[in-house]
Amino acid sequence: MTIITVILTIFILAILIGYEVIGKVPSTLHTPLMSGANSIHGVVLVGVILSASALEGPLNYILIFIAAFFGAMNIVGGYAISDRMLNMFKNKTKDESK
Amino acid sequence: MELINTIWFLYLTSAVCFVAGLHFMNNPKTARKGNFISMFGMLLACLVACWQTSLNNKANFDKFSFLVLFLGIGLGAATGASLAKQVKMTQMPQLVSLFNMVGGGAAAIIALNDFYGLKQINLITIIASFLGIIIGSITFTGSFIASAKLHGKIPSGVIDFAGRIVIIIILIVAILISLTSINSENLIHISWLIAGFSAIIGILFTLAIGGADMPVVISVLNAFTGLAVAMSGFIIYNPVMVIAGAIVGSAGCILSILMSRAMNRKLIKIMLGGFGQKAGDNSNSSILSQNIRTTTADDLALRLAYANDVIIIPGFGLAQAGAAGEIAQLDNELTKKGVNVKYAIHPVAGRMPGHMNILLAEANINYDKMLELEAANTAFPLADIALVVGANDVTNPAARKSGSAISGMPILNVDQAKDITVIKRGSGLGFAGIENLLYSDEKTTMLYGDAKKALSETVESLSEL
Incomplete structure (x- = not known):
């Protein structure tokens, strides 16, 4: 069994997990959820970091720079905006219990 | 070989964090925690990636590539943070x-x-x-x-x-x-x-x-x-x-x-693609105005004040007019007078599903008051007044009959409320380009005008009552 078979298995199972995790969420939370999923695809930065080990030539450096910029923007922006949104929901519960 | 196992295991841990994070997001109370867990997973994954890269590079460590990488990450993170803040x-x-x-x-x-x-x-x-x-x-x-x-x-x-x-x-x-x-x-x-x-x-x-x-x-x-x-x-x-x-x-x-x-x-x-209004085409001003009754902000305020149960149906028009704050004021005034206020939110109200909930939450409206489609539809027959603000197609009873562009679309059954008022910018058609039968319903009165202005006038006259 090669590593690619393992990765393919992981891929298929993860698709099913995504389906299960999202399917039951009330529509009230769809926007934060979309934003949450949105920040998770910032994991592309992992790929950028790993690719930075095999750089040859100026084009390579430029590409990695842009990709790193994009990936980091996706992660930080995505989590920050999700938190801002979810914080609004949380404050209300506190106010009420006072 | 040992190290690569550790690395793999750490990656797995961060993947588990992502799944757990998303799972916690299915409840408003735990959602923020979920976001933090997911964030932790992301940080872990990035640190492990840095470690793995430095291991791969041990033989000929390229300082310049790391410099370029971290410069990109730093600038990107700063841009993302400022965007999210503003x-x-x-x-x-x-x-x-x-x-x-x-x-x-x-x-x-x-x-x-x-x-x-x-x-x-x-x-x-x-x-x-x-x-x-x-x-x-x-x-x-x-x-x-x-x-x-x-x-x-x-x-x-x-x-x-x-x-x-x-x-x-x-x-x-x-x-x-x-x-x-x-x-x-x-x-x-x-x-x-x-x-x-x-x-x-x-x-x-x-x-x-x-x-x-x-x-x-x-x-x-x-x-x-x-x-x-x-x-x-x-x-x-x-x-x-x-x-x-x-x-x-x-x-x-x-x-x-x-x-x-x-x-x-x-x-x-x-x-x-191709569905809906063509760009630059504003010819949506034809509506059969027969049997349409209009009302004033003062009259609306009076009726709201003497109601027991009010359901507000916010739509994209509300968001566009930036009137979420006025809705919250109205809610406050009515709650002070002992009126029970709820919100009926269609799954596609706003621009994203759940977007309307966010806009209302931002205006300090409790999410417990927001009813989803099914809960709202059981509540309408008991409501004294349904107040539609900037929503159109999702309230059109034509969807329950056959032969129209929106037939079969799940709608809010606003027409089952005892009394209905619609705040609307103009007499135009909705996105689907068809006439809203709700407007010509004998229980319905229309309040034409900008949602923000109409609502603040209503709040004003309500506070004087």
Whole structure:
């Protein structure tokens, strides 16, 4: 069994997990959820970091720079905006219990 | 060998954090915790990636590449943080679209870049690389157009022209031909060519999609980005990228399907575009004005004050007028007078599903008051007044009859309330371009005007009562 078979298995199972995790969420939370999923695809930065080990030539450096910029923007922006949104929901519960 | 096991295990841990994080997001009370867990997973994954890279590079450590990398990360993080801080909640969809753009772009770049250093070539890696390039490029330009449309930089209506679909098909054929002519020498050139073709497809496909369908498109592009990331993960055998990408991919697909179902549209038809108002076409001012009664803010205030149960139906018009704050004031005044106020929120109210909930939450309205479609429909027959603010098609009883453009669409049964008032900017038609039977209902009165102004007048006269 090669590593690619393992990765393919992981891929298929993860698709099913995504389906299960999202399917039951009330529509009230769809926007934060979309934003949450949105920040998770910032994991592309992992790929950028790993690719930075095999750089040859100026084009390579430029590409990695842009990709790193994009990936980091996706992660930080995505989590920050999700938190801002979810914080609004949380404050209300506190106010009420006072 | 030991180390790579540790690395793999740590990647797995961060993937578990992502799943747990999303799981906690299915309840408003735990959602913020979920976001933190997911954030922790992301930090872990990035640190492990740095560690793995430094291990790979031990022999000839390239300081310059790390400098370039961290410069990019630093600038990107700063940009992302300031965007997230400044953006208004009504602009959320644009921002999500922007993050799709950068995510897809980064995935495409990794796929392109890895051809330069590709050591072992096998079929699955090649397929994954090209899928990463194609999906990533489509997402990059498509999300850019979507974001620009929502931001009003380019007209938000349908921009369609004869032969658009034909051009897209030609481009797809061109991609397929390029793929068959690959050999080890032209690999890099062909991959750039394919990235270019895909980028044009991305532009053409989003241009023709009307403003109201945009949320669905953003969700689809979100799924695309996830898939592109997963494909990039295949190339470098990285488990966390594959898992996270696949989860985002399938989550985005389900959300898109749920959304298009709530609009009673087929996802595939939305993607083909062309539905809704043409850009620059404002000829939506024809409505049969027979049997329509109008009312004033004072009258509305009086009726609201003496009601027991009021249900407010907020729509995109409310968000557009920036009147969420006025709704909250109205809510406060009414609650003071002992009126029970609830909100009926259609799944596609606002610009994204759940967007309206966010806008109301921002105005300090408790989410316990927000009813989803089914709960709202059981509550309407008991409501003394239903107040529709800037919502149109989702309240049209014509959807329950056959033979209209929105037949079968799940709607809020506003017409079952005892008394109905609609605050509306003008007498125009809704997005579906059909007359709203609710307006000519004998229980309905119309209050024409800007939602913000109409509501603040109502609040004013309410406080004087």
